[in-house]
Amino acid sequence: MERPSPGPTPSGRRPRADAARNRSRLVAAARNAMAADGANVSLERVARDAGVSIATLYRHFPQRDALIEAVYQDEVGALVAAADDLRARQEPVVALREWLLLFVDFLDSKQGMSEALGTLLQGPDALFRDSSDRLASCVDALVRSARATGRLTTAIQPLDLLRAIGGIASVSPNVDWKASAERLVDVLLLGLGADADLVADRSPHPGTTP
Amino acid sequence: MERPSPGPTPSGRRPRADAARNRSRLVAAARNAMAADGANVSLERVARDAGVSIATLYRHFPQRDALIEAVYQDEVGALVAAADDLRARQEPVVALREWLLLFVDFLDSKQGMSEALGTLLQGPDALFRDSSDRLASCVDALVRSARATGRLTTAIQPLDLLRAIGGIASVSPNVDWKASAERLVDVLLLGLGADADLVADRSPHPGTTP
Amino acid sequence: MERPSPGPTPSGRRPRADAARNRSRLVAAARNAMAADGANVSLERVARDAGVSIATLYRHFPQRDALIEAVYQDEVGALVAAADDLRARQEPVVALREWLLLFVDFLDSKQGMSEALGTLLQGPDALFRDSSDRLASCVDALVRSARATGRLTTAIQPLDLLRAIGGIASVSPNVDWKASAERLVDVLLLGLGADADLVADRSPHPGTTP
Amino acid sequence: MERPSPGPTPSGRRPRADAARNRSRLVAAARNAMAADGANVSLERVARDAGVSIATLYRHFPQRDALIEAVYQDEVGALVAAADDLRARQEPVVALREWLLLFVDFLDSKQGMSEALGTLLQGPDALFRDSSDRLASCVDALVRSARATGRLTTAIQPLDLLRAIGGIASVSPNVDWKASAERLVDVLLLGLGADADLVADRSPHPGTTP
DNA sequence: CATGAATGAGGCTTCATTCAT
DNA sequence: AATGAATGAAGCCTCATTCAT
Known part of the structure; x- marks a missing residue:
């Protein structure tokens, strides 16, 4: 043959x-x-x-976009896989938190890719519907599970969590952004009603202005 | 003569x-x-x-930057003025909340200007130190006042609040972004320890994914 | 097929x-x-x-220089070839003289290229080392041979001969420049100690001012 | 008033x-x-x-040229004055030599002005006839006097002396150009028939190539 | 007289894209 | 199927020059 x-x-x-x-x-x-x-x-x-x-x-x-999309597919694939894994092995709220921290890591490791990923967070009417949808479903599932436990009370659009985090990440040259982003994850979870003890306060009283 | x-x-x-x-x-x-x-x-x-x-x-x-800076000056001026006004007339935590909502309005009215403002949120080592500093001091003062009341417990870098909000705004074509951003303001304040009754829950149970 | x-x-x-x-x-x-x-x-x-x-x-x-260099390569190539040829077939001082006259012809045929060639005469620290060096070695060898005969006594930097000639050529619109340059060749050789009979005085008493 | x-x-x-x-x-x-x-x-x-x-x-x-011309007028004025002075006080051939060396000094002190002066050496059909003519008459007179003594035999166009010198000067970045130019003055005078003893050999045997 | 503003034109460089082989 | 060449269009910037006040 x-x-x-x-x-x-x-x-x-x-x-x-x-x-x-x-x-x-x-x-x-x-x-x-x-x-x-x-x-x-x-x-x-x-x-x-x-x-x-x-x-x-x-x-x-x-078309230029086809190449970009291909890159996105790759990146999103990794994130989705991690989410599936976490959901299978962790308590829902913890899984959400871990995944959000992973998302932070991810942005960190890609420095600049953040901007690219930002495109995916823009919603489905963009050119990159496929990747965009996959990512959205992924966070969606995580949040849905967490809310199903009754431990998350306030509502928010799941993608908005990523958008908020992305907002901090997109200001790349800011040296300390990762710590900021990690703190934001906890502020967001607290704001959504998560138990305070879930969120170990690793970093007390940061300075106010950079 | x-x-x-x-x-x-x-x-x-x-x-x-x-x-x-x-x-x-x-x-x-x-x-x-x-x-x-x-x-x-x-x-x-x-x-x-x-x-x-x-x-x-x-x-x-x-220089190209001179033009950009001129735009920033305009925009930031309006925001700072509003903050001064609010701080003079409102209870600190309320003032902070109102200003953040104003910031959302502001981003809304400027559609996309958000990205430009994003530059200012990058911190002082950027090229636009002046506007950047003015904006930073502005949020800083608001947050400081609010924390001084003892009603805000969790710490976060003030600018990170704007960055998170900006993260949602920067996905311009997303029709519903304003509602999302307003909800984020409350999630953030709750996450920072604000009383739940401060935050009138105007918008119950949004859909999960756009 | x-x-x-x-x-x-x-x-x-x-x-x-x-x-x-x-x-x-x-x-x-x-x-x-x-x-x-x-x-x-x-x-x-x-x-x-x-x-x-x-x-x-x-x-x-x-890069812009690549184009310039390409032009130089062409031009210099021709000059070097001629020098090799003359050195092989003529008595050294004659070869030098003939080549200098050839150089004049060359500048003449290129009208204005002289300025370009001038760049090459600036010495090795310029951007066009390669062509520059080739040209320098070329004159150098001619002068060295001529001096080895003992018939050239006064010293001068070989490239300076070309620079002087180029100085006359660079005033392009000057109609009579070629005659001037040819006379200069002989004045230079005489000044360097060449026998007067080598230099057939083809052009008696030119006018003083153009 | x-x-x-x-x-x-x-x-x-x-x-x-x-x-x-x-x-x-x-x-x-x-x-x-x-x-x-x-x-x-x-x-x-x-x-x-x-x-x-x-x-x-x-x-x-x-017109742009009017400004350039004005600059030339100034510069040429200084040179002409010096020539008049030298002719009044020195033996003709010496005066010529001194003036040529002065011309070298002049070019040296103006670094880059050389290019500008070059324009004047182009001859009368250029845009700057006036300055050009004044300079030409000036060298002309010096050479005529020197030849009148019978001590300069070979003929050359007076301006060509300056052109040759200018040729060396115009390659500005060449560190040693001034020494080269001074030597050229003597080579030229020798070539024109001046007595060898007029020309004190101040700088024996220079290297051949830079 | 003197000024600052405005302009048209031109040079440099980079890119996304198409074409002939 | 892959290539290198070619292109038009666009961005950046600077300059000599003219104009209204």
Whole structure:
């Protein structure tokens, strides 16, 4: 079956290997580039970083957005997987909290990708409906579980939690943003009615202004 | 005898009128443009929208930042004034809450200006120290007063409140964002320890996902 | 079977033809333009003259200097070749003289290119070390040979000979400059100690002022 | 007399003082600027340096060239005066030599002005005929005197001496150019037939290449 | 007279995208 | 299927010059 075909009609599908390799190289390069410069990456640069020609990039991603979306898919995939895992193994409110902290970590590790992810938080009418929806369902499920325990009383749109956190993260050069974001997670949970003892107060009395 | 014309029409110093008009047109155009695209506005577009030549823009604002800063000055001025007013006339925690809601209104009325304001929330090492500092001191004072009453217990960096709110606002096309933001204000205040009765629950049980 | 067309026209790799044609058009246009305005050519003009888009110019010469250097390479190449030839076939002092006269011819044929070449005479710390060095070594070798015969006594930096000649040439619109330059060659050689009979006095008593 | 005028008809001519002051400030500023950047000065910069408005510059020098010419007039004036002085007090050939060395000094002290002066050496069909002619007559007279003594035999166009020297000077960043230029003066004089003993060999055997 | 404002034009550079091979 | 070349459009900025006051 490896053998392409002896006849004149090409039957093998081997070129796919090259194509697939190029595709993932492109996505990886785009991810890195977006981490540095946000979603305004130069496509030429992505192609160069990926080691392919610009025309090849266009073959794989005929519209600029297609490439961006591909990056999002990757990123969101990881977040969703983590959420599934946490929900399976933790008490709901804890799972929510852990996931939000994970989200903070995630933003931290991607420095700048935050801006890109921000796009996904804009809601479903954007160009990236698919990833956007996956992410939304993911937080939604976490919040729904937590509220089902009766331990979260105040209502809020789940995505808004991520938006608020993202708001802090998007001011990238702010050195201490991660601590701020982690505190915000707890303020939000408290505000939603979570027990105070859930939230270990790890960092007392921060300064008021940076 | 200095005054050449006795009538109401001043004849002596009118050229300034043109310049001033152009200047404010430029700032207005920049504000609008920034509402759409954030601080990365194309200067050429601003000039075009303002109906002046690009060179005129450069005469008024020789460095790009000067224009941005001018926009910020305007915006921040209004916010600071409102804060002073509220602090003078309201109980501290209420003043804080009212101001945050005002901030939401403000972002709403500026649609997208949020991103521009976001720049100011990045902290003092940015290029726009002046406006940035003014805004920071402003929230700072409000939060300090509120905490001084003993009615706010949990600590958070004041600017982070704005950042969180801004996070929700920055997803401009989201139709319902204002309601979300207003709810976030209360969630945040509750999370900071404010009395539940302070926060009239005007909006019960919102949907979960947009 | 690979070759679609049996005729002499190669079919397989033609795109290069376009690129090469554009490249040489660009260099030619640049040479002409530099002849008029020196190395401060407007790149836009070069592109326009060459009949290609400005972006194409940038593809071939991503840095302005790359284009200039390309022009220099061409010009210097010809001069060096001539020097090698003369040294191989002439008595040293004669070779030097002939080459200097050739240099004059050269400047003459390039009208204004002189200014561009002037850049090369500035010495090795300039941006165009490569061409610069090649030219310097070239004159150096000629002068060294001539001095080795003992027939040139006074010392001078070889490049200064070219600089002096270039000084006369750089006043392009001066109609008679070539005669002046040729006379200068002999004055210089005499000043360096060459035998008077080497220098056939072809041009007696020129006018004093143009 | 401070008082402008009591009657309706302005009678005083005081504004001339201002005008004259502005004019010389402009010329001075232009000279400095040209020393730094050659003749491509930005007129705005000149006006700014001179402390007057750009429009005032235009009132004094309606065409860009008028300003340049004014600068030339100044510079050439100094050189001509020196020549007159030397001719009056020195033996002709010595006077010529001294003046050429002075010319070298002059170029040295003006670093960059050299380019500007270069313009004057281009000959009479340029835009700056007046200064150009004055300079030409000046060298002419020096050379004529020297040749009249019979001690200069070979002929050359007087201006070409300056052009050759200027050729060396115009390569400004070349650290050692002044020594080169001084040596060239002697090579030229020797080449023209001057006695070797006139030319004190102050600097034996320089290196060949920089 | 002098001024500051305004402008048109031009140069530089980068990019997303299309095309011929 | 992949490539390198080419392009138009757009952004940035600076300048010489004109105009209204």
